[in-house]
Amino acid sequence: MGAVSALSYKGHRYPVEVISHCVGLYFRFPLSFREVEELMLERGIVVSYETIRRWCAKFGQAYANALRRRQPRPGDKWHLDEVFIKINGRLRYLWRAVDQDGMLLDIPVQNRRDTAAAKRFFRRLLKNTGAVPRVIVTDKLRSYGAAHREVMPSVEHRQSKYLNNGAENSHQPTRQRERAMKGFRSMGGAQRFLSTFSGISPHFRPRRHLIPTSDYRTEMTIRFAIWEQITGAAGLPTAP
Template identity: 40%
Template sequence: MIDFKGAQFPKPVILYVVFFYLRYAVSYRDLEEIMAERGVRVDHATLNRWVVKYAPLIGAEAQARKRPTASSWRMDETYIKVKGRWTYLYRAVDRHGKTLDFTLSVRRDLAAARRFFKRVISTNGVPDRVVIDKSGANLAGLQAVNVSLKFTAKCKTVEILQVKYLNNILEQDHRFIKRITAPMMGFKSVHSAAATLAGIEAAHMIRKGQFDDPGMTVFQQFAALAA
């Protein structure tokens, strides 16, 4: 359960605001105006604090509660602007387009790729195969992970495929994330960017039906992750 103790506004109000920001393409000032129209006076700086505080907690719950994913993965990276500079958003989905995990990195190199593959395997298990692009860094990162996997108890390694068209499903998935982040006009820090993206990914997972949702609305599913 996520703790809302000490918050100046009721939990449902905070969750509604955070969900709205993460799910739809709005700025903090847009959302400040929207909430004012609904009788809730809250400034954009407070909205930002709520998102940075609660979005990663909800994102972690989403990772823990999501349904099992397929063993064939697609991995690629896209770009997110932080402090006026482009950073690299590593993302992976399974062959059905279900979200696996993400990480934000200031560099696009072997070390960053290896860290991402180790992260996504730790949260989703070892896949049968991973489709990547022609990036030498991504290939080297996954090969380095395979070396480590050879010495585990199961001795299972990952088949690596470098076939660009097979990653089309992930390229399309990137577009949703970029559409939500576009009105944000960049982030002020890597920390706030990663926190916000964790929530965006969680809201996107709900949209893709990755949770047990017996009759619940999209917002109700989001709120349930905080319960």
């Protein structure tokens, strides 16, 4: 697939290389918009943090969607989990599903973690992935059992707090960003950020602990090339 053809950079006075690099930095690392602004200034590129914020809002989700379209089909074993998340001082719930290889399947934010919320999560998973797993693994929250019986009765359901490390560990990058951002201000804002972040950040996070250094570098070179392709960038310009 080529660049994000549905988007137009027309009217932007900065080249696509700068725009895509700023968006990539923000969603790849735990940086603020002001910190991205400072990194660009170090390279001789003067751009305000407010402009970077607008770029992330306009292009981030499209980049994330383009990367998701390149992902392989999900595996047949899904790990599901939910954690508390504080939004504007109130506790909400962040649900997450990953397959056995750690690929993120979905990450909705909901008000509750009751049976109705679990059912919505299950139905959304089936719709968004277009697949049905062989096995789902969850903790012992009762809502999972009730939702499983109604939405996925033919799927094997394993409930154990010890079998679900894959989903629990996948929350760590989100927690890191949540701390860096000093929390989220609204559910809509949290969902928009996490939807984009979860599409971009994993692209730059191959499972480094599982591969030799030389293979890791080769893999990252490939991923950088894919990023340039889907954003339409050709490489960050050097400072004058």
